[in-house]
Amino acid sequence: MVNGTRGRVRPDTGLRSSTEGVRTLLGDPKRAVIRMSLPLIIAMGVQTLYNLADAVWVSGLGSDALSGVGFFFPMSFMIMALAAGIGIGGGAAISRRIGGRDEAGADNVALHMLLLMVMVSLVITVPAFFLSSRLFEMMGAGDALHEAVSYGRVMFLGTFLVFFPVIGQSVLRAEGDTKRAMVAMIAGSLLNVVLDPVLIYLPPFKMGVAGAAWASLVSMLLTSLLLFYWLFLRKDTFIRLHPSRFIPSLKVVRDIMGVGLPASLQQMSISLNMMIMVLLVVKVGGTDGIAVFSSGWRVTSFAIIPVMGIAAALTSIAAAAYGAKAYHKLRRSLEVGIKMALVIEMAFSLIAFFFAEPLSLLFTWSEGSAHLADDLVVFFRITSLMHFSAAFGMLSSAVFQAIGKGFNSLVVTLLRTVLLTAGFSYLLSVTLGLGLPGIWFGIMLGNLTGAAIGYGWLMAYLRGLGRKGLRTAESTS
Numbered sequence: 194m195v196n197g198t199r200g201r202v203r204p205d206t207g208l209r210s211s212t213e214g215v216r217t218l219l220g221d222p223k224r225a226v227i228r229m230s231l232p233l234i235i236a237m238g239v240q241t242l243y244n245l246a247d248a249v250w251v252s253g254l255g256s257d258a259l260s261g262v263g264f265f266f267p268m269s270f271m272i273m274a275l276a277a278g279i280g281i282g283g284g285a286a287i288s289r290r291i292g293g294r295d296e297a298g299a300d301n302v303a304l305h306m307l308l309l310m311v312m313v314s315l316v317i318t319v320p321a322f323f324l325s326s327r328l329f330e331m332m333g334a335g336d337a338l339h340e341a342v343s344y345g346r347v348m349f350l351g352t353f354l355v356f357f358p359v360i361g362q363s364v365l366r367a368e369g370d371t372k373r374a375m376v377a378m379i380a381g382s383l384l385n386v387v388l389d390p391v392l393i394y395l396p397p398f399k400m401g402v403a404g405a406a407w408a409s410l411v412s413m414l415l416t417s418l419l420l421f422y423w424l425f426l427r428k429d430t431f432i433r434l435h436p437s438r439f440i441p442s443l444k445v446v447r448d449i450m451g452v453g454l455p456a457s458l459q460q461m462s463i464s465l466n467m468m469i470m471v472l473l474v475v476k477v478g479g480t481d482g483i484a485v486f487s488s489g490w491r492v493t494s495f496a497i498i499p500v501m502g503i504a505a506a507l508t509s510i511a512a513a514a515y516g517a518k519a520y521h522k523l524r525r526s527l528e529v530g531i532k533m534a535l536v537i538e539m540a541f542s543l544i545a546f547f548f549a550e551p552l553s554l555l556f557t558w559s560e561g562s563a564h565l566a567d568d569l570v571v572f573f574r575i576t577s578l579m580h581f582s583a584a585f586g587m588l589s590s591a592v593f594q595a596i597g598k599g600f601n602s603l604v605v606t607l608l609r610t611v612l613l614t615a616g617f618s619y620l621l622s623v624t625l626g627l628g629l630p631g632i633w634f635g636i637m638l639g640n641l642t643g644a645a646i647g648y649g650w651l652m653a654y655l656r657g658l659g660r661k662g663l664r665t666a667e668s669t670s
Contacts, residue, residue, distance in 0.1 A: 212431045214369030215291060218513050222526035225369070225510045226503065226533060232375035233366075234502030241495060243382035250389040251405050254340075258402045261340025264329055265348060267464070272317060274460035276356045279309050280363030282453025285512040285595050286445070287367035287432065292516025298445075299431070300438040303364050305445045307434070310360045314353040321349040340402045347406035354413040361420030366509050368431040373423055381416035385409055448597070455599035459590070459606040466610035470618065470632070477622050478568075478629045485565055485629065488556040489572040493580075496541040500534045500583040504591035511595035520658045527592055527655075534584035545577035568629060575633040579640040586644030589651040596658075601650065609643025617642075 217225050251258055283306035290299040321328070329341040348355075358381065362374040385408050392404030400407065424434050474482040507530045514523035545552065553569035556562060586609060593602035618635025621627045627634070 212368065212370070212429070214365075214371075215431050216369075218288065218291065218369030218510060219517070222510060222514070222522050223529045226506060226526055226529045229366075229369060229371045229506035229510065230499075230503040230530075230533070232371040233505050234499045236375040236378035237498045237502050238495075239379045239382050241498060243386055246386050247389060247405065247409075250393055251402065254393065254402055257337045257340050260337035261334070261342075261344050261402055262405065264332055264334050264337060264341040265345045267332075268321070268328075268345065269348065270464050271461065272352060272355055273359070274457045274464075275313055275317075276310070276359040277460055278453035278455075278457030279306055279313070279356075279449065280359045280453075281456040281508065281594055282449040282451065282599065283309075283360070284363040284367040285452050285508055285597065286448045287364065288509040288512035288595070289516035289597070291368060291431070292513035292519070295516075296431075297438065299368075300433045300435075301440050301442065302445055302449065303367075303432045303434055304436075304439040305442070305449060306360050306364070308439075309446070309449065310356045311353070314356045318349055318352040321352070322346055325349060343401065343403040344406045347403055347410065351406075351410040351413065354410055354417055358413055358416040358420060361417070361424060364424065364432055364434075365420070365430070366505060367512075369509065369513075370430065371506060373419075377416045377419045380419060381412040384415050385412035388412065452594050452597055452599035452602075455603035456594060459603050462603075462607050462610055466614060469611070469615045470636075473615070473618055473622065474629070474632060477632060481565060481568070482629055484556075484562070485568045485572055486632075488565075489569055489576065492545070492552060492555075492573070493576055496538070496545070496580055497583045497587070499537045500587050503530045503534050504587045506530075507588055508591045508595045511592045515596045520655070523592070523596075523658075524655055527588060527651075530588050530591075531584050534588060535581055538580040538584055542577045542580040545573045545580065549573035549577075571630055572633050575630065576637055579637040582640045582644035584644075585648040586640065589644070589647040592651055592655075598654070601654075605643065605647035605650065608646060609639060613643045614639030 217228050251262055283302055286302045287299045290296075290302060325345045326338070326342050329338055329345060332341075334341045358377065362377060365371070365374045388408035388411055389405055392398045392400050392408045393402070394404075398404055424430055424432070470486070471483065474486045478485070507526060510526045511523050514520070514526060549570040550566075552573055553566045556569060557564075557566040586605070590602040590605055593599070593605070614636055616635075617638045618632045620631075621635045621638075622629065622631030625631060
C-alpha cells in the first residue's frame with residue numbers, strides 16, 4: 194500500500210492501517226492460511242535447494258573443507274535457534290496485539306525484538322570471533338582446524354546478518370505479509386548459489402572455504418537490505434519502527450522470551466535428537482547405516498517443508514485470533530491448516546511408499562553406493578507411514594506458540610524427539626534386535642505417538658478457551 198493509507202482507520206479492521214497483510218491476517222481463516230502459507234512454502238523450498246547446492250560446491254574443496262564447515266554446523270544451529278526464538282516469540286506477540294487492536298503495543302514489541310537481536314548478536318560475535326581457533330580445537334577439528342577457523346570467523350563476524358533477516362521476516366509475517374518475506378528469502382538464496390563458485394574457485398577471489406562463508410554473508414546482506422528498505426524507508430508496513438514508539442518494558446521482554454526461549458530450546462532439542470539417532474545408527478548399522486539415514490532423511494526433511502510453511506503462517510493467524518479473543522477463528526484456522534497439510538503429506542507418503550526404489554537411485558547410482566539401495570527402500574517405506582503426523586505435531590506446536598504457551602510446545606517436542614523417538618528406536622533395534630529397520634520403525638512410532646499427544650493436549654486446552662469465550666459472551670449479553 195502507498196504511504197497515503199497510513200493513519201487511516203478501516204471499518205473492516207478498526208486499525209490504523211489498510212495493509213493487505215493485516216486484512217488477510219484478521220479475515221477469513223481459510224483464506225488467510227492459504228494465502229500466507231504458500232509464499233512461505235515456496236521460499237523454504239528454495240532455501241533447501243540452496244543449502245544442497247552450497248554443500249555441493251564446498252565438497253569440491255575436499256574432505257577437510259567439508260569437515261571444517263561441519264564443525265561450524267553446531268554453532269550455526271545454535272545461532273539460528275536463538276534468532277528463530279526471538280522471531281517466533283516476538284512475531285506471535287505482535288500478531289496477538291494486532292488482533293487485540295493494540296497498534297502501539299505491536300510497534301513496541303517489534304522494537305524490543307530489534308534491541309534483543311543487537312544485544313544477543315554482540316554477545317556471540319565478539320568472543321566467538323576471537324576465540325574461534327581455541328573453540329574448534331576443543332571440538333577436535335584436528336586436520337580441518339584451519340578450514341574450520343577460516344569459515345567460522347567469517348560467519349561469526351556476520352552474526353548480525355544472520356539475525357536481522359530472521360527478525361525482519363518475522364515482523365512481516367506477524368502482520369500477514371508473507372509475500373515480501375518470500376521475496377527476501379529467495380533473493381538471498383539465489384545470490385548465494387551464484388556467488389559460491391565465484392568466491393570459492395574463481396580468480397581474483399579463489400578464497401576456498403572462506404569464500405563459501407562470504408557468499409553466505411553477502412546474500413544475507415541483500416536480504417537484510419531489502420527488509421530494511423521495506424521496514425524503515427518505504428514505511429508502508431503496518432508496524433512502525435521509529436525510536437519514538439519504543440517504551441522499555443520487562444513485561445514485553447518476558448512476553449517475547451516466554452515463547453522465544455522455549456522455541457530456541459525446541460530447535461536445539463531437534464539437534465540433540467539427531468545426535469542421539471546418529472550414535473544409535475552407528476551402533477546398529479555402522480557407516481553404511483549413517484549413509485542410509487542421512488540420505489533418507491534429506492528426502493524426509495524436504496517432504497515436511499510444506500508443513501513448516503503452514504505452521505509459520507498459522508502461528509501469526511492463530512495469535513491474531515487469540516489476541517482478538519476470536520477463539521472460533523483460532524480453531525478454524527487450525528482445522529484448515531491440518532486439512533491442507535494432510536492432503537500434501539499424504540501425497541508425499543504415497544510417493545515415498547510406492548516409488549521408494551526410484552527414490553533410492555538418487556543416492557545409489559554409483560557403484561560404490563549401489564549396495565545401499567535395498568536398505569534405503571526399507572527406510573522410505575517405513576518412514577512414509579509417519580509423514581501425515583507432521584500435520585498434527587508441528588501445527589499443534591505452532592498454535593501453542595501463538596497463544597503464548599511456549600513451554601507446552603517445548604514439552605511436546607521434547608517428548609516426541611528425545612523420549613519417544615529415541616526410546617522406541619532403541620527398544621526395537623537393540624533390545625528386540627530388529628537392527629536398522631527397528632530404528633526406522635522407532636522414528637515412525639515416536640512421531641505418530643508424539644503428534645497424537647500434542648494434538649490431544651492442544652484440543653483439551655482449546656476446549657477450555659471455548660468455554661471461557663462462551664461465558665464471556667453470556668456475561669456481556
